[in-house]
Amino acid sequence: MQTVRVSPKFQVVIPKELRERLKLRPGQDLAIYEVEGQIRLEISHKPKSLRGISRGLRWKESDRDHAERL
Secondary structure: OOOOOOOOOOOOOOOHHHHHHHOOOOOOOEEEEEEOOEEEEEEOOOHHHHOOOOOOOOOOHHHOOOOOOO
């Protein structure tokens, strides 16, 4: 665990080791939220990048909701 300091503009720097391990790029979007007094950052994914994520999964008939149709 590393410690970072909040700047006068309320900015923080993500340590280089962590940026490299997570393959973060300049301009990349991160989702930020608060959970039980903790600040959390998550790499946000654009919907287009999630295309085909469930390809190859085996669905059971009980997984479907036949009552609702669009």
